[in-house]
Amino acid sequence: MNKIELTELADISLKVREHIIRLTARGGCFIGASLSCTDLIVYLYKRFLRISYSKLDNPDRDYLFLSKGHDVPALYGTFAELGWLDAVRLENHCSVNDNIYWHPNRKIPGVEFHSGSLGHLLAVSAGVAIDCKMKKKKNKVVTILGDGELNEGSVWESILVTSSLKLDNLVIVIDRNMLQANMPTERLIPLEPLERKFESFNCAVKTVNGHDFNDMENVFDQFPFEKKRVSVVIAETERGKGLPSITNKADRWFCKFTDEEVDGLLQELHGNNKAELKSNTMMVR
């Protein structure tokens, strides 16, 4: 990528992060998980996936499934910046008069499937990948899973099946921010050695810095990593990336902030003083 392209991606990511931060004052959102996969989602839509907004139902399009679901603010923020979703609608977040809420749903054009219950969309995306393969189509199918989501047994069941079906048109992206809802993954249900786990399930695995566009380009350019194997990208990320005052803080997961706090966080995002946060978090679960 050249400098102009890199700057464009960074600018978009910054704006997506602004959208995410604002949603915390409109009903709250899972800000930490959304910020951790923002760069990934921006990268994938801008550089990797072939999807045209004018033909979102094109059967030859690439697919992105958001399995962890609660990171949907990053998706809607990206849609807003791509011009797929009127940014004004983000003001309807959590309103019963619109369909923008804490988890994704198909009423928003561009969302391939609803999620929220963890451990589902690897199987659903595998169904899509199977059909594309049977029809000898070139669609790429991407599924983003949270690292906490890997606690779900159905994920591993589905990996067994996708490997047995040799779905090399499928890439599983793990948003490896090292935190699940309330605590570090390694303290609750240790996942390491994660690469070796996936390798032992016969996947072709690569690790990437999920905030470095060049690194992502370098890795995703090699997709499929191996013929007849499912590709897995472990994207090393930071929960709350872009906001030092909440980054990697276990208790900053689902957050509701006041308008003043949002103003402070937007300043912080742009490199100014750290925001002064008074609101308690852990509002749900």
Place this chain on the structure above:
Amino acid sequence: MNYEEMLTELVLKNERFIVLTAENRAAIRNLPNKIKNNFIDTGITEQTLVGISAGLALRGRYPIVHALASFLTMRAFEFIRTDVGISNLPVKLVGSFAGFLSEANGPTHQAIEDVSLMRGIPNVNVFCPADESDMMKGLPRILQCSDPFYIRYNNLKSQVIHSNFEMGSAEVFGSGNNVAILTYGTLFGNALHAKDLLEANGISVRLLNLRTLKPIDETKILEAARDCELIVTIEDHFLTGGLFSILSELLVKYKITANVLPLALNERWFKPGLLENVIEHEGFTGPQLARRIQEKLFSNKNTEYYAEWSNI
């Protein structure tokens, strides 16, 4: 034509159809060879099986998912509700060895809440054929419709020639006004036997083979409730959530009171054994059903029926 032949023909004619299983091949042993790539065995993975089917349906396919009823409807329940139900996808879930058909497997395998679970999911419909020929009458229409469906697989030999299948329409045998027997699935043959025995004793009976429990034939059930002295529900299912519950919901909805005798499994699993033994042990043979029905009629009314029923 049997089930396997029907699936073969369906898939070969129209590549929209695809058959999947979680390694439950008893009824479809020859299918893999005949339909090749349109057959997918995901192994013993009911959740993934249903999720994959939802994904295939997103691509325009009509997946037919064949698995053991107990694990399909229970292990994968949330996948059915969330991936198939919410999006109203054209996935057909065929549950085999449901109800008493699980025979000697024991309670782990007894799908006797499957109707309750499946009908409780918005958009998901339920078809419980009385026997193999009833199933074959209903399947062409059901497999080609775009709604999600749960099908309680039943390959028992038929004792009658069934009428043509109509969605949401019960098949009626007889027009009696003393007793209306409502039933579905495995116990249809026994209910039919009971009807004959009751009629031999001068009790007039109408028998409703419900076929689809969702959509349910409200009209014929309400007619029966208005016309008959006693309504009997017969099912190899928990008392809660199945046909008795459906009837109760209808009676309350339309403010009708009726004498109801629910014959089902009340808060318990059934004693495992071979089908015939199970049916007898649980009191569902034709003569046992006739006796239970006649006892209820007698306790309701006192009456002259009593003189005859001890002969059954």
